[in-house]
Amino acid sequence: MSDAPRPIRQVVIVGGGTAGWMSAAALANALGPAAIITLVESDQIGTIGVGEATIPPIRMFNQSLGIDENTFVRETFGTFKLGIQFVDWRRKGEAYFHPFGQYGADFDAVPLHQYWLHARQNGDKSDIADHCMAWVAASMGKFDQPIPDRRRVQSTFDYAYHFDATAYAAFLRRYAEARGVKRVEGKVNHVAVKGESGFIESVHLEDGQTIKGEFFVDCSGFRGLLIEQALRTGYEDWSHWLPANSAVAAPCEAPEDPIPYTRATAREAGWQWRIPLQHRIGNGYVFCNDYISDDDATETLMANLPGKATAEPRILRFTTGRRRKFWNANCVAIGLAAGFMEPLESTSIHLIQSGITRLLALFPDTSCDQGAQDEFNRITMLEYERIRDFLILHYCATERDDAPLWNYVRTMPIPDSLRYKIDQFRSYGRIVASDFELFQNPSWLAVYLGQGVDPERCTPLAAARASAVRSTEKLAGLRQVIREAANVMPTHQQYIDRFCSARSPV
Numbered sequence: 001m002s003d004a005p006r007p008i009r010q011v012v013i014v015g016g017g018t019a020g021w022m023s024a025a026a027l028a029n030a031l032g033p034a035a036i037i038t039l040v041e042s043d044q045i046g047t048i049g050v051g052e053a054t055i056p057p058i059r060m061f062n063q064s065l066g067i068d069e070n071t072f073v074r075e076t077f078g079t080f081k082l083g084i085q086f087v088d089w090r091r092k093g094e095a096y097f098h099p100f101g102q103y104g105a106d107f108d109a110v111p112l113h114q115y116w117l118h119a120r121q122n123g124d125k126s127d128i129a130d131h132c133m134a135w136v137a138a139s140m141g142k143f144d145q146p147i148p149d150r151r152r153v154q155s156t157f158d159y160a161y162h163f164d165a166t167a168y169a170a171f172l173r174r175y176a177e178a179r180g181v182k183r184v185e186g187k188v189n190h191v192a193v194k195g196e197s198g199f200i201e202s203v204h205l206e207d208g209q210t211i212k213g214e215f216f217v218d219c220s221g222f223r224g225l226l227i228e229q230a231l232r233t234g235y236e237d238w239s240h241w242l243p244a245n246s247a248v249a250a251p252c253e254a255p256e257d258p259i260p261y262t263r264a265t266a267r268e269a270g271w272q273w274r275i276p277l278q279h280r281i282g283n284g285y286v287f288c289n290d291y292i293s294d295d296d297a298t299e300t301l302m303a304n305l306p307g308k309a310t311a312e313p314r315i316l317r318f319t320t321g322r323r324r325k326f327w328n329a330n331c332v333a334i335g336l337a338a339g340f341m342e343p344l345e346s347t348s349i350h351l352i353q354s355g356i357t358r359l360l361a362l363f364p365d366t367s368c369d370q371g372a373q374d375e376f377n378r379i380t381m382l383e384y385e386r387i388r389d390f391l392i393l394h395y396c397a398t399e400r401d402d403a404p405l406w407n408y409v410r411t412m413p414i415p416d417s418l419r420y421k422i423d424q425f426r427s428y429g430r431i432v433a434s435d436f437e438l439f440q441n442p443s444w445l446a447v448y449l450g451q452g453v454d455p456e457r458c459t460p461l462a463a464a465r466a467s468a469v470r471s472t473e474k475l476a477g478l479r480q481v482i483r484e485a486a487n488v489m490p491t492h493q494q495y496i497d498r499f500c501s502a503r504s505p506v
């Protein structure tokens with residue numbers, strides 16, 4: 001009788017990085033006083049301190065917590081992000097943009113890019129990016145809120161944020177503590193697991209404290225203190241597809257107004273990120289140490305900073321892949337404890353968010369029923385694999401042959417799921433989506449075309465309808481309307497100064 005399932009009343013979160021405090025904030029908001037939430041973190045260990053570029057769904061996370069956007073941007077030294085510019089990925093000297101939002105506005109049941117392909121087949125030289133509100137605004141350094149009226153091109157873009165990772169965790173900590181989350185400072189040195197059930201009972205700290213719980217969220221970072229070190233869940237290694245295993249990071253002064261997008265520049269043995277914030281620029285070189293030494297990677301990064309460095313460069317190591325199970329017994333891993341894929345498309349913080357959303361949807365009672373665990377693991381695995389394939393596309397479709405890393409990724413075997421999609425696009429420009437696809441058609445389109453996966457022809461339907469719908473004129477009209485709309489937008493800096501400058505008094 002005493003073992004009958006009942007509501008969970010004690011939740012323990014181990015880790016106070018982005019994952020820990022996002023989890024604490026969301027659980028406190030959703031569970032209210034029904035559960036006591038304790039978060040353990042160790043100042044001695046600290047957080048990873050990177051992770052500053054996001055994708056648009058983060059806005060829903062903030063909205064679900066009732067966070068005011070301007071306050072959030074101001075307090076995290078944030079800026080706005082309309083997409084990611086990829087420089088030198090297909091070939092040196094070329095760049096393309098992965099925009100947030102769509103290309104133009106569909107004027108027919110046939111997708112717009114099919115009409116663009118048809119026009120191109122007939123000699124039109126316009127760039128697909130010129131049909132995209134996010135890119136045209138970003139290229140002019142402009143930013144404004146999208147408008148809700150779906151008949152206007154100003155409704156066709158989306159945006160995310162760049163923010164200071166430490167300030168973000170502190171912001172969420174204030175939010176969570178105000179809603180009753182108890183923070184305990186200390187280093188966990190033992191995790192007690194109950195023999196027959198395999199459930200975690202408590203975590204023990206170096207100073208002698210014991211923290212008991214009924215449900216545990218492992219946000220302890222790469223070490224996976226609970227999910228791996230205590231529960232031995234196992235890890236699936238994806239380094240053969242995404243070989244980067246290191247990064248060197250260094251912030252610098254911002255010599256100019258922040259650009260409203262992230263930049264990812266391909267380098268000899270990986271790529272360099274540039275994340276503009278209000279008070280500095282975040283930079284890092286993600287690399288594979290089979291192809292370049294730490295010293296050489298550091299030298300490359302420091303030689304390519306857009307401003308004066310404001311801290312010493314830091315080396316970070318990782319193994320790309322995922323836990324075999326994200327939820328095991330009464331423990332869910334969120335954040336780096338769950339798995340890692342390089343930040344090429346800024347997906348890690350999103351995976352934290354989607355993990356939390358899924359956990360809330362499946363939040364168990366004390367039995368932690370197998371059905372909830374299986375469903376959590378099934379969807380999370382699919383989500384990871386879809387993102388993995390999207391990242392691999394950036395590498396495998398390169399034409400670069402100037403360095404061993406690029407020769408490896410250009411010729412490596414790729415997952416069948418991705419091969420199928422590439423083949424579909426290459427023949428008729430068909431964009432094939434799978435279930436639980438985070439990145440939608442415009443994202444795949446941007447990367448296919450940017451990387452040079454060129455369709456041989458448009459679909460027969462586009463060819464048949466093009467003249468009836470006057471598609472070439474419509475595309476030209478769209479380009480003009482988009483340019484005019486972007487022209488009258490405020491600059492990114494003007495927008496920040498007006499609504500959310502970290503310099504202005506609150």
Ligand code: FAD
Pocket residue numbers: 014015016017018019020040041042043045046047048049050051052053054165186187188189219220221222223225247249284316318334335336337343346347348349350352
């Ligand atoms: P951490 O920040 O490592 O936090 C772990 C926490 O656990 C800390 O509080 C630590 O003190 C605590 N802890 C660990 N062991 C113990 C113990 N024994 N006792 C008590 N406490 C303990 N993501 C993006 O979305 N966008 C990006 O642009 C991006 N860039 C990245 C660049 C690089 C090079 C890397 C490596 C990652 C990047 N990420 C990015 C991922 C992002 O940094 C993480 O997803 C995010 O910071 C969450 O980290 P975390 O909270 O899981 O782990």
